[in-house]
Amino acid sequence: MEIAFYVSALIAVLATIRVVTSFSPVHAVLYLIVSLLAVAMVFFALGAPFAGALEIIVYAGAIMVLFVFVIMMLQLGGEASAQERAWLQPRIWVGPALLAALLLLVLLSTILRGEAGEVISGELITATAVGGLLFGPWLMAVELAAFLLLAALVTASHVGRLERTPDEETGKGEPR
Amino acid sequence: MNGVPVEHGLILAALLFTLGLAGLMFRRNMLFVLMSLEVMLNAAALAFIVGATAWGQPEGQAMFLLVITLAAAEAVVGLALMIQLHHRFRRLDLDAASRMQG
Numbered sequence: 001m002e003i004a005f006y007v008s009a010l011i012a013v014l015a016t017i018r019v020v021t022s023f024s025p026v027h028a029v030l031y032l033i034v035s036l037l038a039v040a041m042v043f044f045a046l047g048a049p050f051a052g053a054l055e056i057i058v059y060a061g062a063i064m065v066l067f068v069f070v071i072m073m074l075q076l077g078g079e080a081s082a083q084e085r086a087w088l089q090p091r092i093w094v095g096p097a098l099l100a101a102l103l104l105l106v107l108l109s110t111i112l113r114g115e116a117g118e119v120i121s122g123e124l125i126t127a128t129a130v131g132g133l134l135f136g137p138w139l140m141a142v143e144l145a146a147f148l149l150l151a152a153l154v155t156a157s158h159v160g161r162l163e164r165t166p167d168e169e170t171g172k173g174e175p176r
Numbered sequence: 177m178n179g180v181p182v183e184h185g186l187i188l189a190a191l192l193f194t195l196g197l198a199g200l201m202f203r204r205n206m207l208f209v210l211m212s213l214e215v216m217l218n219a220a221a222l223a224f225i226v227g228a229t230a231w232g233q234p235e236g237q238a239m240f241l242l243v244i245t246l247a248a249a250e251a252v253v254g255l256a257l258m259i260q261l262h263h264r265f266r267r268l269d270l271d272a273a274s275r276m277q278g
Contacts, residue, residue, distance in 0.1 A: 013191055076268070097198050099201070119182070152252045
């Protein structure tokens, strides 16, 4: 269990580094899928199999497929990655990376001085306990999540509707 | 070695979060910005799971479900906005959106 945790943590960090530094959109999405699967393995190793399964189904399965579909739809290929390579110069990324490293130092010192002292031994928290909590005292939160999903659905169907661009309205180009 | 200290799980969450934050700051392509946001939300969810398993309570996993719902809603709205951006400007440069004027 410990070995599974540390190996999948290493894979998650390396894949995430490749996500933020990669030039091609498709490669970045594939590395992000690897990172999410590694985080799901971390969940399995920690003893949260329900969360791990949800991570694979919802994150790696649904949300990432959405990203892949949008990349396919917009046909982001070679010229997009050439543009990325031109944008990602050292003078662009050094400042933000230093700021993020500073924030990481603050977070690490806070975590290490916190003296939580607990050790995760890997005992399972089953889906029964989570379901009993969600449909008992947390029912209102589930309803609010449903409202959030409904709002996202309405927003996506409204914002994602493509109108004609101005030059198509003046007669050039074909209407979509 | 018997079990993982809770600090190591939280350190992993902090590492993933700062990687996502760095990507969010130095990327100009909207697709990469959205992916960095997903990484950050995922790191927050990982911190919830670490807390849940460290104290043996199911609340953290219920919170993880709400975080994953939020991530799905955010991805859908962000990708719809990205399709609009590509449709209007023919590129995914976020600086182009600063000249949108409403």
